[in-house]
Amino acid sequence: MSLLRRCTKPKIPQIFARRSMSVRPREDQETPKEARKKVTIQSLQTQRRNKIPITMLTAYDYPTGLACSSNQNLDITLVGDSLAQVCLGHNSTTELTLTEMIHHARAVSRGTTHPLLVADMPFGTYHVSPFSATENAIRLIQEGRVEAVKLEGGSEMLNVVRQLTSIGIPVMAHVGLMPQRHIAMSGYKVQGRNAEDARRVLNDALALEDAGAFSIVIEAVPKELGSYITQRLSIPTIGIGAGPGTSGQVLVWDDAMGTWPGHKAKFVRRFADLQTPRDHGISGYTSAVRGGLFPADTESYTMDKEEWERLRRGDAHPIYPEIATPQEERAMVVETLVNGLSRMDKDSKAVSVETAEKKLKTFTKTLDDHGENIVVSLIDHFCLTIFSVQVQLGLLQAVKDFKDRIIPVFKKAEEQSREIETLKSQLETCQAELAISVSSIGLAEKKRDQASSALHQTTIERDTAIELADKAAQKTVQLRLDLTRAQQQGADLEESKSLYKKQLLEHQEVERKQNEKIRSLRQRLANAQQEIETERTARKLEVDLDSGTLSTQRPSKRRATSPPRPSDLKNLISSTITNTKPAFFEGMPPPRFETDWNLRKPDGKKQKLSVSDSSKQSFPIKLERGRPVGSVQIGTRTRIRA
DSSP: OOSSOOOOOOOOOOOOOOOOOSSOOOSSOSOOOOSSOOOOHHHHHHHHHTTOOEEEEEOOSHHHHHHHHTOTTOOEEEEOTTHHHHTTOOSSGGGOOHHHHHHHHHHHHHHOOSSEEEEEOOTTSSSSOHHHHHHHHHHHHHTSOOSEEEEEOSGGGHHHHHHHHHTTOOEEEEEESOGGGTTTTTSSOOOOOSHHHHHHHHHHHHHHHHHTOSEEEEESOOHHHHHHHHHHOSSOEEEESSOTTSSEEEEOHHHHHTOOOSOOOTTOOOSOOOHHHHHHHHHHHHHHHHTTOSSOGGGSOOOOHHHHHHHHHHTSOTTOOOOOOTTSSHHHHHHHHHHHHHHOOTTSOHHHHHHHHHHHHHHHHHHHHHHHHHHHHHHHHHOOHHHHHHHHHHHHHHHHHIIIIIHHHHHHHHHHHHHHHHHHHHHHHHHHHHHHHHHHHHHHHHHHHHHHHHHHHHHHHHHHHHHHHHHHHHHHHHHHHHHHHHHHHHHHHHHHHHHHHHHHHHHHHHHHHHHHHHHHHHHHHHHHHHHHHHHHHHHHHHHHHHHHHOTTSOOOSSOOOOOOOHHHHHHHHHHHHHOSSOOOOTTSOOTTOOOSOOSBOTTSOBOOOOHHHHTTOOOSSEEETTEEESEEEOSSSOEEEO
16 A cells, blocks of 8 residues: 555636637627628619719728628728738739638628629739639639629730620729739829820720620729710729719728828828727727736626635645645655755745645644654554654754744745735725826827817818819919910910001002002093093094095095993993002003104194004004094993094
8 A cells, every 4th residue: 555645636616607708709600681782783784874973992801891891882892902912011912812812802701791792813813814814713703702803904805804704704894004014014103194095095995895894993094084984885984093983983991991001192082090099099008008907807807705715725835735634644744744844945935834834733733632643653554663753853853944944934924914015005095096097098088089080180171172272283284274375376366466467558558559540540531531522623623624625535434433422431430440450551552651652742732644654653543544443442341433
């Protein structure tokens, strides 16, 4: 039979409690009931026809997917490849893998209810061939539990779009700025600023619609182009930096909620500022833990006092078991007391010292009352009398050690106890002051929240003001351009005015000269008419004289023509006045031309004509026997008989 049996701790009844954790699973393990019907491709087309803007927001995990589904006005949830940057810390979207996208899409699908769930196809999963694109899209549908896929590209992706839509996988296209190609595009730049690029984006959108895409995302293009593409297409367009003329809008979650610390694009508006309260919450938590304010008593669990005392007595020190009666476990008690007391020193815990003192007093009292029985019992067990002597010597040494080493420890413990009481009173005072401070902190936090709300409102107003300022600046630039064009037009008008004025003066000068010529012609015509009348009278007299002296002569068979009528002269004057060019008499030399045509001599006397003279003179009037016969044209259209 073994002398020492293994020391066992007293059995403590197990206290069964409900398992608790800071984040518990949902009771029903199901998503919330749907309050809105599921969004479909047909319902999106209906919204487009009814001019109801379509809303789309990105999500990357179960909480954000659940948050998107909490609003009934959200139509589409997009698991965007931007999670590579905002969630995984990559530098660009090209580093995202299909496995990572499936992992996040599956998490978002657990929290999605009514919105249409669309996922981006990562870079390289649809570029090799239509066959590989189909395999990867099927994985997104089956493993990621999404309802449609989105891919970037223009006319070069038509075969992929046709292949996917032919087997029933809805495709959302993406034109304009394509982040997966930011290296080839030399950065994240606005597309379609000139006519050629705009025509290319428009042709890509039309081709993708013809290939079967149910919707197209248009990113970072001028607002005029975004509106024009929307008008040309018969499917919904989702704009991100494409102006207000598209069928709907999309934003990245971290941009809209204000948690992205990086670059803020021009088209981004922060509809919330979650970064400030997040940072404040982390700061408050660390301060509370470091300051001993968390957790408080109200945030801790308690144990029954009797059970706590049982645990404290039974597990005070591993080398001091409970002693039920003096007759039980005597040998074990001796062994443990000797070994335990020899191992104690000034640094031993007070609870161990207290337990040792109690056990030693109990055992000493047992020796005083039943010393002989213990010795006899030990002799019976070990058959050695020297063992009882060794035990007695060990106990005496233990008592001496207790007096020399343990008693001072107890005195020190008493002093520490008094100090603890003092500290407790000070702690109560500090707790009272802390309560006052907490109330003050509550007021300060309330003021801080109010200030944060005011700051948020100010931020919104500032963004609005900046947007209005940008619009005003653009309008100012446009007005300046209009003013420059108007000034140029005014200068052109002034130049035209000067030219017209110069031409007017020239025309006036020409008119003046023409008037002078007309007056000169009128004067000459009057003189000619007077000379004709005088000449007619003279010729009549000569004819009369000749008829009297030459009555036997045979008269000329040619009938003398009648003199010009007044109406013919009036027509001659009118035709001369209306003609802009100087009109000279046909058959007459121009003015200031020296000729012998004039019927007057240079001295002003009349010149007598005869038949012999007619051969020497070059007159337009034909003379017969000294008499003018025939007709002559004296104006532009007037002919007179002579």
